[in-house]
Amino acid sequence: MPAAPVMQFDFPGAPAEFDAVPGRAGMTRFAALDALSIEGQAGPARLVVELALPPGADPATPPLEARVTYRPEGFATAWQSIAPPDAAQLVLTEIALSGPRPRIAGSFEIPLCFRPALLVPPDPDQCRTATGSFATVLTID
Secondary structure (H helix, E strand, O other): OOOOOEEEEEOOOOOOEEEEEEEEEEEEEOOOOEEEEEEEEEOOEEEEEEEEEOOOOOOOOOOOEEEEEEEOOOOOOEEEOOOOOOOOOEEEEEEEOOOOOOEEEEEEEEEEEEEOOOOOOOOOOOEEEEEEEEEEEOEEO
């Protein structure tokens, strides 16, 4: 597994591969869940996968919550998932959240809906399907 996030993405007009944003692939452990965030970059574009997993999750455990966000220009507009994905839309293939090399890998096929500004919710009438994959080591907070 690579030492930094590697994210593949298929979405109209988007870059196909996102490299690591240094320090932006990590996990914070809470009593009731493990919160993970993985961020990739391709020029100014950003791709973010956020997951909330129950403690001790394995690849068969569905996330408690998940969100995928694609920001084509960095931070202005975005395309974002608006409903938690089901088990067919977000598949985790590897989870190791303890030990010497915490890591996660998976794939998704999920609708992303246009979000014209930070304070405006995604528009459910302007959605497109995105597919992608991620594999990364994690920094544990």
